Amino acid sequence: MSDLLLLVPFVAVVLLYLLPKRARTAGLWIAFGILALETAAAFIDRFATIDFGLLAPLGKLLGFHLATDGLSELVILCTGLVGMAALLVARRTLEDENEKFLFANLVLVAVVGINGIAMVRDLFSLYVFVEVTAVATFILIAAGRGDHVFEGAWKYIFLSVVASVLMLTSLGFFLLSTGGITLDAARTGLAANAPLAWIAMALFLCGLFVKGAMVPFHGWLADAYTAAPAPVSVFMAGIVTKASGIFALMRIAQSTLGGATPGREILLVVGAVTIVVGAFLSLTQTNFKRMLAYSSISQMGYIVLALGGDLRLGILAAGLHFFNHAISKSQLFANAAAIEKQLGTLDMDEMGGLGARMPVTAGTSAVASLSIAGLPPLAGFWSKLLIVLALWNAKEYAFAAVAILASLVTLAYFLSLQRRVFFGKPLEKWAGAREASVGLLVPAVALALITIALGVGFPFALKILMGGGA
Amino acid sequence: MTIEIPQSFWLYFTFFVLLLVDGLWCMLATRNLVRILIGLEILMKSVTFFLIAAGYLSGRMALAQALVITVIVIEVVVVVVVAGIILGFYRKHDSLDVGNTRRMKG
Amino acid sequence: MIWFTLLLVVLVLAALWASMTTTLLRSTLGLALASALLSVVMFSMGATLAAVMELSVCAGLISVVLVSVASLTRPRSIQEELASRRSRLRRIWPLPLVLIAAGVALSFVHAPVDIVLHLPKGDGDVRTVLWSLRQLDLFGQILILLAGALGVLVLFRKEAKDDD
Numbered sequence: 108m109s110d111l112l113l114l115v116p117f118v119a120v121v122l123l124y125l126l127p128k129r130a131r132t133a134g135l136w137i138a139f140g141i142l143a144l145e146t147a148a149a150f151i152d153r154f155a156t157i158d159f160g161l162l163a164p165l166g167k168l169l170g171f172h173l174a175t176d177g178l179s180e181l182v183i184l185c186t187g188l189v190g191m192a193a194l195l196v197a198r199r200t201l202e203d204e205n206e207k208f209l210f211a212n213l214v215l216v217a218v219v220g221i222n223g224i225a226m227v228r229d230l231f232s233l234y235v236f237v238e239v240t241a242v243a244t245f246i247l248i249a250a251g252r253g254d255h256v257f258e259g260a261w262k263y264i265f266l267s268v269v270a271s272v273l274m275l276t277s278l279g280f281f282l283l284s285t286g287g288i289t290l291d292a293a294r295t296g297l298a299a300n301a302p303l304a305w306i307a308m309a310l311f312l313c314g315l316f317v318k319g320a321m322v323p324f325h326g327w328l329a330d331a332y333t334a335a336p337a338p339v340s341v342f343m344a345g346i347v348t349k350a351s352g353i354f355a356l357m358r359i360a361q362s363t364l365g366g367a368t369p370g371r372e373i374l375l376v377v378g379a380v381t382i383v384v385g386a387f388l389s390l391t392q393t394n395f396k397r398m399l400a401y402s403s404i405s406q407m408g409y410i411v412l413a414l415g416g417d418l419r420l421g422i423l424a425a426g427l428h429f430f431n432h433a434i435s436k437s438q439l440f441a442n443a444a445a446i447e448k449q450l451g452t453l454d455m456d457e458m459g460g461l462g463a464r465m466p467v468t469a470g471t472s473a474v475a476s477l478s479i480a481g482l483p484p485l486a487g488f489w490s491k492l493l494i495v496l497a498l499w500n501a502k503e504y505a506f507a508a509v510a511i512l513a514s515l516v517t518l519a520y521f522l523s524l525q526r527r528v529f530f531g532k533p534l535e536k537w538a539g540a541r542e543a544s545v546g547l548l549v550p551a552v553a554l555a556l557i558t559i560a561l562g563v564g565f566p567f568a569l570k571i572l573m574g575g576g577a
Numbered sequence: 578m579t580i581e582i583p584q585s586f587w588l589y590f591t592f593f594v595l596l597l598v599d600g601l602w603c604m605l606a607t608r609n610l611v612r613i614l615i616g617l618e619i620l621m622k623s624v625t626f627f628l629i630a631a632g633y634l635s636g637r638m639a640l641a642q643a644l645v646i647t648v649i650v651i652e653v654v655v656v657v658v659v660a661g662i663i664l665g666f667y668r669k670h671d672s673l674d675v676g677n678t679r680r681m682k683g
Numbered sequence: 684m685i686w687f688t689l690l691l692v693v694l695v696l697a698a699l700w701a702s703m704t705t706t707l708l709r710s711t712l713g714l715a716l717a718s719a720l721l722s723v724v725m726f727s728m729g730a731t732l733a734a735v736m737e738l739s740v741c742a743g744l745i746s747v748v749l750v751s752v753a754s755l756t757r758p759r760s761i762q763e764e765l766a767s768r769r770s771r772l773r774r775i776w777p778l779p780l781v782l783i784a785a786g787v788a789l790s791f792v793h794a795p796v797d798i799v800l801h802l803p804k805g806d807g808d809v810r811t812v813l814w815s816l817r818q819l820d821l822f823g824q825i826l827i828l829l830a831g832a833l834g835v836l837v838l839f840r841k842e843a844k845d846d847d
Contacts, residue, residue, distance in 0.1 A: 113822065117826060117829070120829060121829075209833065209836070209837055212833055213830070213833055213837075216826065216829060216830045216833065219826055220826065223819070223823065227819065229819070231644055231647075231817075231820065232817075232819045232820055232823065235647060235651065235819075235820050235823035235824075235827075236823060238651050238655075238823075238827060239823055239826050239827045239830060242651075242654060242655060242658055242827055242830045242831065242834065243830045243833075245658055245659075245662070245834070246658060246830065246833060246834040246837055246838065249658075249661070249662050249665060249837070249838060250837045250838070256665075257662055257665050257666040257669060258666075260662050261610070261662060261666065261675075264655070264658075264659055264662065265613070265617075268617045268620070268621075268655065269620075271621075271624075271651075272597075272620050272621070272623075272624050275624040275627075275628060275648065276624055276627060278628065278631075278644065279624070279627040279628050279630070279631035280631070282628070282631040282632060282635050282637060282640070282641060283586070283631045283634060283635050283796070283798045283799070284797065284798070284799060285799055286635050286636075286637060286799040286800075288640075288644075301797055302797070303796065303797060303798075580686045580687050580690070580727045581684045581686070581687065582684070582687050582727065582728055583684045583687065583688075586796045586798065587789065587790075587792055587793060587794075587796075588688065588691075590789070591785075591786060591789040591790060592691045592694070592695060594785060594789060595695045595782050595785060595786055596694075596695060596698055598778075598781060598782060598785060599695065599698045599699055599702055599778065599782060600698070600702070602702065602775065602778045602781070603701070603702030603775075603778075605774075606702075606771060606774035606775040606778070607771055607774075607775075608767065608771075609707075609767070609771075611707050611710075611749070611752055611753055611756070612702075612707065612710065614749070614752075615701060615702065615707075615710050615711070615714055615749070616702065618714055618741075618745065619698050619701065619702065619714065619717070622698065622717055622718065622721055622741075625721065625725075625737065626694075626721060626724065626725075629724075629725050629728055629730050629733065630728070632730070633728045633729065633730075634798055634800075635798055635799055635800060636800050638728075638729055638730060638809075639807050639808055639809040639811070639812045640812055641730065641733075642730045642732055642733040642809040642812075642813075643809055643812045643813040643816075643817050643820070644817075644820075645725075645730065645733040645736070645737075646732065646733055646736050646809075646813065647817070647820045647821075647823065647824055649733070649736045649737060649740050649741060650740075650824045650827065650828065651824075651827055652740075652741065652745075653740050653741070653744055653745055653831075654827045654828060654830065654831035654834075656745050656748055656749075657748055657831055657834065657835060658831060658834040658838070660748050660749070660751075660752045661834060661835065661837075661838030661839055662838065663752055663756070664752060664755060664756070664838070664839075665838060667755075667756045673756055674767075
């Protein structure tokens with residue numbers, strides 16, 4: 108079954124090219140259907156072990172060394188949801204049919220890469236799939252029509268190659284110190300306290316910090332997100348950066364570091380610095396998407412910080428924040444797409460009083476902002492609470508304090524965003540502005556509903572998660 | 578002529594570092610996009626060399642070779658995509674100067 | 684041993700030439716030379732299959748791509764070209780000295796390194812490893828080639844459209 112998650116989207120991309128040119132408009136919907144299936148797959152309990160009758164021998168033949176657990180299911184769920192939202196946004200914001208078709212194809216390729224990242228048990232295969240996702244994303248950015256697409260793509264590529272060099276060097280050290288490159292081999296090497304293995308681990312973590320845009324390697328992210336076309340920034344902010352950088356860190360923290368002290372300290376310090384720097388950079392932005400991008404950096408810092416806390420609770424908290432942030436941030440970028448489409452600008456200094464003109468966009472963006480800022484009873488409150496608890500349990504009181512204080516800054520920049528864009532006197536200039544079309548509102552409303560539902564129903568969700576041994 | 582190959586980690590490590598420094602310097606000392614790409618390529622050469630050396634020293638050459646073959650395939654795809662992006666950049670700005678990428682604020 | 688070290692020295696010199704020479708075409712040539720020398724190094728260390736790949740793909744294919752990029756993008760006006768060349772020279776000239784210093788410094792280090800050795804030499808044939816243990820990587824290769832094909836389609840078609 109887990110093989111199917113790699114094979115189905117891959118085969119779909121190949122088959123889409125066999126379609127007659129006239130039928131290519133269906134490409135977007137076929138991709139949408141595949142992502143809906145993927146979302147459903149995440150809900151099948153332990154779907155990896157289900158025997159699919161006739162298809163079972165196929166899996167044996169291919170013999171991919173995959174393994175799924177709660178974390179993989181989480182990523183697969185997020186990928187499905189965010190991917191569907193991105194496709195819906197693409198349907199309304201990309202002009203050319205051909206562009207839509209290529210967008211659907213490249214998203215499917217990136218989804219295969221992300222599914223691979225979610226399920227591999229080997230550091231080199233992890234690198235391969237991270238690279239697949241990255242290449243698909245470079246092309247997605249550069250395929251846009253904006254003024255700065257090549258600059259954004261270039262910065263992303265530049266730092267990605269640096270990350271690749273770090274990861275491959277690390278694999279060389281792992282070969283020398285443990286003779287193997289699986290997660291388990293790395294764990295054995297670290298447990299034996301081999302110095303080369305720790306050098307290797309540190310290099311690999313640095314590579315993932317670049318991919319996940321942790322400070323001081325965050326330079327590429329804001330340019331890439333801002334330059335990317337609207338649906339691409341939804342997809343990137345929702346899942347690409349998180350899967351290829353942050354999820355890989357979660358996987359390593361869970362199955363390789365195993366709560367060992369040096370690794371934990373690296374994660375704590377990098378996470379805390381990223382939270383603070385990202386939050387303050389976010390305060391100073393005037394471009395809507397750029398502010399969201401710096402906010403992303405800061406929130407991903409929270410996930411990394413949680414990994415440095417108590418291992419079991421930390422992974423749970425990180426996973427929840429991963430989900431919440433994937434949903435809310437892709438929704439905010441969908442809101443940004445609606446605003447850009449209606450006004451033709453993303454400069455917040457030119458906006459004001461849009462709440463009256465675009466009530467649905469204003470309402471949903473308020474839900475997402477407040478959830479990320481951690482206001483009860485929205486979903487983001489619970490994940491931040493768990494993060495603080497995980498740090499408290501590990502006796503990291505100072506870092507818990509950083510987490511709490513930084514969420515005040517988060518609240519500050521989101522309130523400033525709401526005030527500058529939606530509140531205040533309606534400007535003359537935007538007297539003719541209308542609410543975006545239904546097609547653009549559907550993903551925003553759906554994602555906002557998920558945020559509210561998870562927030563209100565959280566106690567039940569937690570029971571299921573804990574009971575399932577996530 | 579048969580070449581005798583030494584078993585010293587530090588010999589390989591030294592040349593790996595030299596190639597790495599060369600590639601990094603090449604990238605940072607220029608404003609030309611194609612030259613930066615050449616610097617990136619030199620970095621990839623150094624890593625390829627290090628992986629093979631690691632496989633050789635630890636006696637896992639077959640594994641190291643399998644990894645390097647995959648790395649080479651990835652490398653060529655990345656180079657082709659970057660070439661496309663450089664060409665697009667050139668058509669848009671009529672220049673290969675990386676200074677144009679710094680115009681974005683932030 | 685002396686021959687092998689010499690080979691590595693020449694490899695670094697080729698890479699140095701690639702990063703210091705004045706025109707892009709020569710730079711590409713230097714990179715191709717470095718690639719070819721690296722494949723000789725790999726061959727003599729016993730990585731025959733990877734050496735062939737390096738020679739054909741990196742020294743061959745990538746050079747072709749780089750040469751075509753260099754020829755499609757003509758140089759700017761001569762004055763500008765000279766000015767940028769001078770400013771680059773100012774930044775690149777310390778490189779050989781740095782490399783020599785680093786090389787000398789590192790050649791004095793002989794700290795013991797704990798390498799896990801797998802005996803007897805080798806862990807099977809590379810083809811067996813690639814096809815029976817690393818199928819996932821092979822799948823990744825196919826996937827990234829597909830992504831690359833889509834990239835060529837998107838990026839190069841876009842050029843053609845912009846030309847109209």
